[in-house]
Amino acid sequence: MSLRDVLSPFTAWKHVINDPVTIKDPFNRPGADRYRGFHQNDMDKCIGCGSCEEICQNAAIDMVPVEGQEAGPGDSGLRPMIDYGRCCWCALCVDVCMTGSLTMSNEYTWVDSDPDAFRFVPGVDGKSWDLEPKGYQREDTRRLTGTTRAPMGELAPEDRIGNFCEIVDGFTPEQAVIEADRCVECGLCVATCPAHMDIPDYIAKVRDGDFEGGLQLLYETNPFSQACGRICTHKCETTCAAMHEGDAIAIRWLKRAITDSVDKDRYFDLIQKPDVPETGQSVAVIGAGPAGLTTAFDLARKGHKVVVFEALDKPGGMMRYGIPEYRLPYDVLDHEISVIEAMGVEIRCNMRVGHEISMEQLAKAYDAVVLSIGLHQGRSTRVPGSDKAEAAIDLLRRITAGVEVPVPEQVAVIGGGNVAMDIARSMARLQKIKYGRVGVTVTALEDLDRFLADREEIEEAQEEGCVIYPARGPQEIVLDGETVMGLRTWKVQAIFDDQGRFAPKYDEADEMIHPAGMVVEAIGQMADISLLGEALTEKLEWNRGRIMIDSTGQTSEPWLWAAGDAVSGPDVIHAVADGHRVAVSVGKMLAAKREKVQ
């Protein structure tokens, strides 16, 4: 024991003259800048997808409806309520948040003698830390779920322009699994889908590699899954939770991946008619488009006898005659319809109601009639010379039917919707075949970013050489005698007036002549209702030129229903939804009738 060992401990006393290191005011000490304190939620950004609830390992989060947040497209109207009797401030909820709305402040003090008080909806129940800018936010991007779409093969513009081959390859099963893995299964998309398909469920099937199970799920809500997997307007993807930071899930391509991955012959094993007794009742469906065939599919599976009358020589309606082959190949459509036929649906082609058979006959012979005639008449701009213009829908039908159409070197298309793109791109292909070069001009009233056509349609059209002039109003089809020489347009300043009515205003100084040997009008279609006959037309109630129907698709006549484009939506998936709706309504009526008989 040395003297040093005895004395050196006393050196500690030098600290007695130092100031204490104590924090003087511990009550107002802020947490660090990225401290994970109490939650904040930006109500405007939050979409109520529930990913936070899903990932919370403490079951601390409940999704609850709150005042002032209504459910709507892409927003469930629910908001996370956090139980601080469970939370562990791991911030996984912040990391996984699809929109980045959920963050954490650096506030950390909450003391209460009531144990039930520790529950709140951040952003709704006002808290002192709601506006605190400091606190935890995830660094750069979301890492816990994928943000970029899986790559998919497609034809290059130069390879696809000279033919009508399908452009996109679709996901391979492996790619599909990778893409499906990104889905957080919130189900926000289901509400947006007109047919309310079980999107998260079939994506889950893809993820598990169970494509056959996925197919069965698809057919529960959509007998046109193959078609929809290609040409659906995929409104679902506009409400996808993943789109807020990164790409939306490619829901449409995943659907297609399911249908592509299952062997064509397996369809008939997987989609079988349910074992239900025949009812002996029969239904006539007018028009073999998506709405009519969906109705037929549903009713046939219920045991009714269904006959579909189609005016043209092949079933499919607008899917066949309106959509070019490069988007929806005909063999796919044929296969799709054959699955429906396997349910016992009889399709009689070349049976134009009004010619071969009349409405009265149908009404008499069948227990119910469903009108799903679609919109097969093109609308006209009615500008000078428009009688020389072609209707896009008409042209498309002729191209499909194999009828020769005139192909001039320059074509001008009026319209900014999908039909305009379809005809523009179809004509471009024909030009390429005929002349080796493309000369298509597309003009539309809207600005480019307001076009009704799908974004990728526009982009692909441009890639293929179609020139698009947005915000141009057609004034005249320039004629040289009987020959179309071009299209004269003015710059559009406004499409709608102050009241929101359609009243385009032009800048007359900015005039252009688009030289063209053909002008195609693609500004909308209408239904050909001549088949109804005068008596029936009189009897039915109408609404702005359309047959009035109730929410189930029934017209004012108890035996007549109407579905599809003719009465409602603009696309296949709406038609499918209509078909389902009408089928249920018809089924109810038939069941009531049966009961009466018994």
Added chain:
Amino acid sequence: MRHILYRLKDRYHLGTPVFQRDDLCFVTVKRFELRAILTELRDVEGFTHLTLLTAVDWIEEQQFQLTYMVNNRVANLTLALRVMLDREDATGDTIHDLWPTAATYQRELREMFGITFPGSPRVDEEFILEGWTDLPPYRRDFDTLAYSQQTYNDRPGRVTHDPKTHMQKTLYADYPKGAK
């Protein structure tokens, strides 16, 4: 590592070794040879450090896997021996005389998995749990959440809503769900 396994392979029944890393290998051995292998590893091959002893419940195969992980400190090699036990009659062989610490592991396994080790000191004493009357908790057929819900009270008043069904109810309650 490989040559050690070659040496052992001559005399014992070894399963296919899995080389997880260069210094970490898993191999399945037969229960009746375990003791001999462990002794040899410890005394001859220099695997003197018992890193851990634990069990895995493969309930689908009705088996318990005992993992004996031994480590050679000089060569920095870790060898894990797997022994499969029948789940119905789970009895292991005590190695507390090779490594006294094994007694603790065996006590834990006895309590948490219900695997007995006859002869191990204090093996039947309570170790972690107190007054436990249920299934050994680490067994796969013991559901901790169900047990917890049946035993303790949660604070009431919590309801959650699924976004999908909530939107279905508020937005399109009257839409017939397809052909379902």
Added chain:
Amino acid sequence: MFSFKPDRSQYPAPGPDGKIEVDLETGKYLKLWHGPNHPGITGNMSVELTVCGDEVVEGKTHVGYLHRGFEKLMERRTFIQVFPIVCRVCVPEPDFNEYCYAAAVEELAGIEVPEMANWIRTLILEMGRFNSYMMAMGGISGALGLGVVGQWMTYTRDIMLDRFEELTGARIYHMFILPGGVRAHLPEGFEGRMEEVLQTAETYLADAEKLMFHSSVFKTRTQGVGVIDPALFETYGVTGPNARAGGVAKDVRKDSPYLVYDQLDFTVHTETASDIYARTLVRFKDLHETIQLIRQILKKMPKEGEVMTNLPNVLHWKIPRGETYIKGESSRGEYGYYLVTDGTGYPRRVNVRGPSYTHAMALLEHLIPGTNISDIAALMVSLHTYPPEIER
């Protein structure tokens, strides 16, 4: 002058299983519980002592007061959901759990971690080691009644916690090392503020050294007490500073380097006496080594780079069947995670190999007989055990 060496011949001999049959009803012995409500115990555990006068005849460790069934809870959580709970396995040094778990998952799932993340992970682990050693230094001095060192050490640990808070966003449970990387980069000006902490720590450590290793009373209390025979190291699974105090220069960081330890220079300190004093001294030297390591890491680490890889969708992340064991050198010895996966979205089994498991159970029970009651607290602290990693 006096011999206080225990005369063991008067006590019953241990049976073949190591158990001592003590007949309490003779009145010669007294049962005494150390803990769980006891300031001298290292956390919430207890030791059941049988004393004869001042001397302890037998000690049984009782654990389980902190048992939450982690390994069971992990089995019903997805791989990402396990991440917040692993750190709770060891309160004073939680980062090791995060690292070992993350590394195990990464190995089985085949995920590459960015270089930058490895550096930050190493930094975090060393900062955690700093904290843990500070706890140990404060603990041993507290157990011996030298409260003032405990105060300083807790203060230094606390300012290090400030750095933790700044870097990770939390004080105690950092939840920072995710499978796939770490959560964030170093904040602006972090190196400077860290240097301040390290300098403060060094000042206090210099003072503490005088109060501990240069104090006659401290030496009297600790030298020659609680000696672990180096021959027992292997059989009792003694690792880390406890083994290094007995001359075994083994350190996982050196022997099988993980993270970026192969790019760092450090010494493995050893002592030979293997008593409380030696163990404390080894920790003390290692603490200085840790301070140097933190400086080194901050100097050598790259300034830019990704800290996190993109994970597959963690809400339904499946990992193929496999098993692995990841170990690291914690402040208490070899820390390891044994992870078994079965191809589902949930771990089949996670086993935590905490160094305290062997140190506080078999080894402590072996060391206790024959010691003085007064030394029990010091003995336990000198083994540096944390009960939550025993019972998990």
Added chain:
Amino acid sequence: MTAFPNFEWVQIAYALLTLFIVINYGMVMTAVVRKIGARVGGRYGIPVWQNYVDLLKNIALRSKISHGVMYYLGPVFRLTGGVGLLMFVPTIYGSEWHQNFSYAGDLILALYFVFFGTLGMALGAGESGHPHSAIGVSRGLAQVTMAELPLALGVFALSLQYQTLDITEIVAAQQGSIFNWTVFTNPLATVAAMVAFVGTMMRSPFDVAMAPQEIPIGPPTEYHSSYLALMQTNRVLFPVAKTVIYMNLFFGGATSWAEFAIKVFCLYMISVVIGVVHPRFRVEQSIRFFLKWGLPIGVLSILVV
């Protein structure tokens, strides 16, 4: 000069006044000392009035569980020890008021009172039935006994030196110059006694009996509410009283309250200065320490005298 023959009843009142002053002084001083100790650790420490609040709080506690008569008497004995010690030692030299009941031979009584409280406490704590109390008592008694040995020897040397057992006379002999203090006239005895002083102040390194880390917290384990309040009072009174003895015996006593306050504080601080920076000894180590250092010096001091 003996106080006893001219005893007046008013002295009881004076003594009580002394007691009152000393208790309050002790209350504040211990708090200040704790604050100083805390400052070494880098803290502010308790407020100076904390001792009063604690005392009041303990009195205010509602439940009182007694373990028997001795359990109750333990703190009472202990307090009696403290009070008695103070009562029979002249607090302020030359002061009529604070002379207390000092009389010839009071040194013996004082030594007795130093020990009295501890013994009483031992009985009471033993009655409480808690094993920690029992172990604490046996350890505490062993240590205190050993620690008192050098004190006894030192005091013996002192009484030989001054040829009296009257504290007042011993104080009187030290008046005049600072070099008349025993600490200079008989340094060996002082050192021996100071060893004992440090040893009995219940501070490191000699506080193993009450150490919270080992046998928490020794004898008073079971004491609470009013019982604890009594002990608290004693905790502030007894060290001061004991310091008063040392001050009187070795450091020239005090002639005014100011001198009293300063000297007591300084003496008290000796044990604090040592205590704060040292770990504690085990019982047998501290006994060995007293035998090794305290005892020889005490014997030596006697031999020197």
Added chain:
Amino acid sequence: MKDVDDKFLKNPDTEVPLREELRPRKVTTPDGQEIDIDPLRDYFCEAKPKVHPKAYSKIVEDFYNWARANSLWILGFGTGCGAIEMRPLMTPRFDAYRYGIQWRPTPRQANLLVISGYLSVKTLKRAIRAYEQMPQPKYVMGLGSCTINGGMYWDSYNTIKRLDDYLPVDMYVAGCMPRPEALLHGFMELKRVIKEGKGEGANLYAENFDQYKANQKAVIRDWDMPDYNW
């Protein structure tokens, strides 16, 4: 998160045999006498806890409450992870001593039981004993999510979910774990509650004693301690 197994039923048989050393038995004392002992009854009183009335005068009670509030003695019992923040709390950085908060190593001298986080069933048993041994009035503070609604151990088989089922709780502090600053806030709030005379948890416990005991016994299956511990 895995779904709950609906088929799982816990073992309803909750009889746990009493440990040997606690059974009533005959013992021969060192001096040769043979006596009957019953460890669970012999050393403990058999009276239920009493409801202690407040002081007669309001001024006195207020004064007492002020003293109680300013002299909080915490029992040094680290039941869960939150205990690690007690150390910074009592040391230089946060120095709770300056607010009159001190810690005591024995329940007899403590007024405040800080349940620092989750309680496993095994610790609950000890915490109840410690609580019951504390003199009245006594307070309980629950730290962190675990004491409020189970926290992150909400599905654990071995931890209780709601502390207020088993002990009367005066104050909760949110956090996992709460920082020392939040804890100090909690203490200040507790002081306020006590000063207002609302810190009557001990009387609440005495009033609803049977209820609390029933709850406690429902989870502590080897109830091998006396019902009354004081």
